[in-house]
Amino acid sequence: xxxxxxxxxxxxxxxxxxxxxxxxxxxxxxxxxxxxxxxxxxxxxxxxxxxxxxxxxxxxxxxxxxxxxxxxxxxxxxxxxxxxxxxxxxxxxxxxxx
Amino acid sequence: xxxxxxxxxxxxxxxxxxxxxxxxxxxxxxxxxxxxxxxxxxxxxxxxxxxxxxxxxxxxxxxxxxxxxxxxxxxxxxxxxxxxxxxxxxxxxxxxxxxxxxxxxxxxxxxxxxxxxxxxxxxxxxxxxxxxxxxxxxxxxxxxxxxxxxxxxxxxxxxxxxxxxxxxxxxxxxxxxxxxxxxxxxxxxxxxxxxxxxxxxxxxxxxxxxxxxxxxxxxxxxxxxxxxxxxxxxxxxxxxxxxxxxxxxxxxxxxxxxxxxxxxxxxxxxxxxxxxxxxxxxxxxxxxxxxxxxxxxxxxxxxxxxxxxxxxxxxxxxxxxxxxxxxxxxxxxxxxxxxxxxxxxxxxxxxxxxxxxxxxxxxxxxxxxxxxxxxxxxxxxxxxxxxxxxxxxxxxxxxxxxxxxxxxxxxxxxxxxxxxxxxxxxxxxxxxxxxxxxxxxxxxxxxxxxxxxxxxxxxxxxxxxxxxxxxxxxxxxxxxxxxxxxxx
Numbered sequence: 001x002x003x004x005x006x007x008x009x010x011x012x013x014x015x016x017x018x019x020x021x022x023x024x025x026x027x028x029x030x031x032x033x034x035x036x037x038x039x040x041x042x043x044x045x046x047x048x049x050x051x052x053x054x055x056x057x058x059x060x061x062x063x064x065x066x067x068x069x070x071x072x073x074x075x076x077x078x079x080x081x082x083x084x085x086x087x088x089x090x091x092x093x094x095x096x097x098x
Numbered sequence: 099x100x101x102x103x104x105x106x107x108x109x110x111x112x113x114x115x116x117x118x119x120x121x122x123x124x125x126x127x128x129x130x131x132x133x134x135x136x137x138x139x140x141x142x143x144x145x146x147x148x149x150x151x152x153x154x155x156x157x158x159x160x161x162x163x164x165x166x167x168x169x170x171x172x173x174x175x176x177x178x179x180x181x182x183x184x185x186x187x188x189x190x191x192x193x194x195x196x197x198x199x200x201x202x203x204x205x206x207x208x209x210x211x212x213x214x215x216x217x218x219x220x221x222x223x224x225x226x227x228x229x230x231x232x233x234x235x236x237x238x239x240x241x242x243x244x245x246x247x248x249x250x251x252x253x254x255x256x257x258x259x260x261x262x263x264x265x266x267x268x269x270x271x272x273x274x275x276x277x278x279x280x281x282x283x284x285x286x287x288x289x290x291x292x293x294x295x296x297x298x299x300x301x302x303x304x305x306x307x308x309x310x311x312x313x314x315x316x317x318x319x320x321x322x323x324x325x326x327x328x329x330x331x332x333x334x335x336x337x338x339x340x341x342x343x344x345x346x347x348x349x350x351x352x353x354x355x356x357x358x359x360x361x362x363x364x365x366x367x368x369x370x371x372x373x374x375x376x377x378x379x380x381x382x383x384x385x386x387x388x389x390x391x392x393x394x395x396x397x398x399x400x401x402x403x404x405x406x407x408x409x410x411x412x413x414x415x416x417x418x419x420x421x422x423x424x425x426x427x428x429x430x431x432x433x434x435x436x437x438x439x440x441x442x443x444x445x446x447x448x449x450x451x452x453x454x455x456x457x458x459x460x461x462x463x464x465x466x467x468x469x470x471x472x473x474x475x476x477x478x479x480x481x482x483x484x485x486x487x488x489x490x491x492x493x494x495x496x497x498x499x500x501x502x503x504x505x506x507x508x509x510x511x512x513x514x515x516x517x518x519x520x521x522x523x524x525x526x527x528x529x530x531x532x533x534x535x536x537x538x539x540x541x542x543x544x545x546x547x548x549x550x551x552x553x554x555x556x557x558x559x560x561x562x563x564x565x566x567x568x569x570x571x572x573x574x575x576x577x578x579x580x581x582x583x584x585x586x
Contacts, residue, residue: 008460015418015463016425017456018444027460033519034461038407041477044484051479052486054309055295055535055560056341064338078202082429091427094439 003031102127103265107174107322110268114161114173121161121173121217125154128175128219132266135586140241141251141261143180144188145220150175153217161215170325170349172215177267179258180221181228182313183302184208187218191304192226192236192254195424195431195450205302206337207271207313207330214329219267222257226452227421228278228306230254231524234515235454242511243285244584245550249508252282258316259286264586269326270316275307276409277503277528279314280540284503284553287542287581289323289570290316294560295535296341298327299334305420307413308339310532320541320571324348327563343561351564352571357391359569362496364399367527371505379544379552380502386576387500387569397496399488402530404481409529410522411465411478418462424450457518486534493559498569502527503540503553531557539566542579549582 008028012019019027076089085092102124105113113119129147136142157173160166178184181191183201185208190196208218225235233241233256241256243249244264251260255272259282262270272279274292283290291314298313305311315326331345363384368377384394426432426446433445451459465474492499505526514521531538536557543554554573558565 003464007464011460011464011467014467015459016422016440016443016447017451017459018448027457030457030518031460031464034410035464037519038411038465038474041404041407041411041481042473044401044404044481046477046480046484049480049483051476052483053479054339055486056339059341059560064335064342066335074202079428081202082199084426084430084432093427094437094442096439 003028003035099265100127100130103131106319107170107268107317107325110174111168111170111172115168121154121158122151124173125150125175125217128267132220135264135266138242138247138586139244139260139264139266140239141177141222141257141264141266142220143190143192143223143238143257150217150219157215157217166215169214169329171211171329173217174268175217175219176211176326177219177222177258177261177270178208179224179255179270179272181224181273181304182208182271183304184218184221187221189221189304190238191228192224192238193451193455194237195447196429197431199429201302203302206299206334208302210330216329222255222261222270224257225254226455227304227417228254228273228275229417229454229458231277231281231521232509232514233257233282234511235452237452240511243508244586245287246508247585249510249550250285252285252508254278254282255290255316256282259283259288259290262286262288262316262318264584268317269322271313271326271330272316273303273311273313274532275310276413276532277525279316280503280528280538280553280555281525283316283540284551285508287545287551288316288318289320289539289541290314291323291327291539291563291566292531292537293327293331293563294341294537295532296339297345297537297561297563298331299337299340301334301336307416308420309416310413320567320574321349321352323539324352324567341561346564348564348567352567354568355391356569356572359392359498359565360496361387361392361394362397362492362499363394364402364499364501365396366399366402367501371526372502373506375507375546376502376504376552380500380554383543383554383573383577384500386573390572390576395496397492397499399492399530401481401485401488402526405485405530405533406522406526408478408481408485409525409533410461411474412482412533414458414462415466415475416462418459418466421455421459454518482533485530489530489534489536497558498565499557501555503555507546507548507550507552527555536560537563537566539570541570541574543573543577544579545582
């Protein structure tokens, strides 16, 4: 499956990344090479194979759970300490509501 | 060189316990060495000698008052790869997007080290967000290989590996997602171990590939690595992927007889792509293992040839999800100006991330997107299952698998930066362990005529780190590699 600049642009949009036209062209070329490399997987039969996403799934098939008890947490000051913009113990973001 | 630097971790803690050495003397020796060597090696991103000496003094007082028991790591300075949260100490992940990030918490491994009286020596350089095989992707500067400063130390834990190799730290922590502990260990002539997935808590490790990442030790000897692994391994309720199994007594098992162990050597790993200078050293090590009573047999891991393609679909996919949090809102860099939300996100991320990180986010986003998910991500998940099966079948016939860690010797800075795919191919022997979740160690098995180190890799079934350490130690002792004089 070849990929063109439009698809790369769409992907960039999904990933919230912005490229200059020059970067986009160069990137598309590398992207094509990498995708061409991935194509070899199509030749391998995986009929009836369950995908594996977690190395220990057999050992611990369930997500471990705990009692729903309140435990200590970071607290507002520590949580906000690295934020670029805060106000009144909240993270400030650009306006999103009209 | 200061003789204190030559002491093993065991010798250091024994001397501290016997009051032959003070913690301050140990720390000062290492700080002096960092001052001497690091302007050339550039292993460290953050190091605060004054703070460290204060910590050393406080530790000594606690020991004197009986408040700190002397554990196998008490008084030992440990260098930490800069992708692990250290409370109040800048943690950058080698990126500009976290240039001033001060974690409000310690990673579990850090908390465990502190409990045991170890000291955080400093934060080491790495490829940005652990993405790379040379540490050239650090947004700050490249680290140099101590054996030849024109060459890379490997990556992504290049700073940790180079720091240990150059005697700037007795121990270091790195992380390994596709080989990022083992490959730099091989390139720098030190020991590096990637534990079984779930053996060590990932809480506080900045996530790259959540189903692949593991924190592990780097050290100059197998025993030192075992001591560090022991200190950090074990269940952690803060990481739901961390196994509830208790760790083995790793250092206690070292020295046991290894005769009778069956070693498998994958035929496919010794093809045209492997540098003959590396092959020679590996073959010699295999005959040494035979002399120690092991049997060697050829095995097949037939899906290895697809491992890189599989890995470079899975890891970027997971990374694209994990790096979505860098959006300028809760922490890290935010693009200046009064921008609308969409623009703010795009500018923040595009300005804050380096090229390789952006490339991997793009690959990951693409392979997960509608219309492509089945052909790529789902397919890769199935390939991963086939690879794990290869290992299962192999471990029915053999106890351990041995082969090279890398296909090539440490390359020169700039040699592979133009062609990302070339760089990816250097991970061919290491990614399989991450995909299958099995533990693996790299240890030095010789130096070439050009005085470049060669790494040998041992792989074991899940949770059998003890076998890796036993065989690694026995081989290390028998080979008795004489390290050439370091250029520095």
